[in-house]
Amino acid sequence: MAHHHQHSHSRAEKESLSLSQQINAATREGHDKINGMIMSRLSLGLRDYRLYREGIFSFSQVYKTFEDAWMAAISPEATTDPRIKTALQSLYSRPLLRTPQLVKDLEYFYGGETYHGIEPMSTRAKYVSHIKQIISQKPHLVIAYAHNYYMALFAGGKILKYQISLARGFFPPRRNMAEEECKAAGTNLFSFEVPKGEEGLLRSGFKDALLDIQSTLTEEERTEIIEESKAIFKNNEMLILELDRLCAAMAPSPKDTGILTLDENRWMAFIRSHKFLLLFVMFFCYAAARLFFF
Numbered sequence: 001m002a003h004h005h006q007h008s009h010s011r012a013e014k015e016s017l018s019l020s021q022q023i024n025a026a027t028r029e030g031h032d033k034i035n036g037m038i039m040s041r042l043s044l045g046l047r048d049y050r051l052y053r054e055g056i057f058s059f060s061q062v063y064k065t066f067e068d069a070w071m072a073a074i075s076p077e078a079t080t081d082p083r084i085k086t087a088l089q090s091l092y093s094r095p096l097l098r099t100p101q102l103v104k105d106l107e108y109f110y111g112g113e114t115y116h117g118i119e120p121m122s123t124r125a126k127y128v129s130h131i132k133q134i135i136s137q138k139p140h141l142v143i144a145y146a147h148n149y150y151m152a153l154f155a156g157g158k159i160l161k162y163q164i165s166l167a168r169g170f171f172p173p174r175r176n177m178a179e180e181e182c183k184a185a186g187t188n189l190f191s192f193e194v195p196k197g198e199e200g201l202l203r204s205g206f207k208d209a210l211l212d213i214q215s216t217l218t219e220e221e222r223t224e225i226i227e228e229s230k231a232i233f234k235n236n237e238m239l240i241l242e243l244d245r246l247c248a249a250m251a252p253s254p255k256d257t258g259i260l261t262l263d264e265n266r267w268m269a270f271i272r273s274h275k276f277l278l279l280f281v282m283f284f285c286y287a288a289a290r291l292f293f294f
């Protein structure tokens, strides 16, 4: 009886989950994995801004592609289904857009250097063409991209910004710019051009708008948004693995940033690289104990 009650209760709860909560629940595993992957690479990226800028270059391509596709889908001449067009218009908020902010970050980190384009056969390029194609076929999938890539900035993004701001000597000096100015010039990705203290309103504004429009979506569209969210986390992983290859080809300078990331892998790596030493120490202790006590 009690069991039955509990069961129906949890089912009722599940049915009342908002689309945002359903996305978060469906991507929890993927999220935890990417979270670990990014945090364990952060201290390396902060040793050399050339590694960090390679990373934000990848993500700038993602934001630019879905934001451009979004603008196209809600423009007056777009042929988007009016129902979806209205939904995408009500989610739109200019200060959320990351493309202009990432352009500023990249301009700062590249300075006078020539900015490389996107390599045709790269993971980035494939992800970009996937986003273009899927959004042109199913414009409601903009919601998956917007939810995951904007909400990310209000949780993990805050933590990243804080860690980046602590990194000593990370921000490359620029002519006529004090260190604080450099810091601001390189972290636009994580800042929103709204009056101070109103950032939370951007986040809640997006969530409220999504709550308002979710009932205008069909069951199938909602399912597709959840499925695409899972694909987004898989694709983020692919981007990170590509960055590993790209960064391995660049030699980071060995200076330490003093940033310790939450990283259990460090211990595993220590044990792996010192296993013979650890074995020897254990054997030695055992032998010493035998010698003394028996």
Ligand code: HEM
Pocket (backbone or CB within 6 Å): 020, 024, 031, 034, 035, 036, 038, 039, 147, 148, 149, 151, 152, 155, 156, 157, 159, 160, 236
């Ligand atoms: C590409 C990478 C990432 C994406 C797309 C992403 C996306 C998201 C999304 C969509 C949420 C749910 C937010 C909400 O509904 O309000 C979230 C929550 C969160 N993320 Fe991330 N995230 C990413 C990386 C990270 C990283 C690297 C960290 C680690 C610092 C992190 C830490 C968190 C935390 C602490 C939460 C809040 C969890 C909660 O409230 O239950 N995320 N993220």
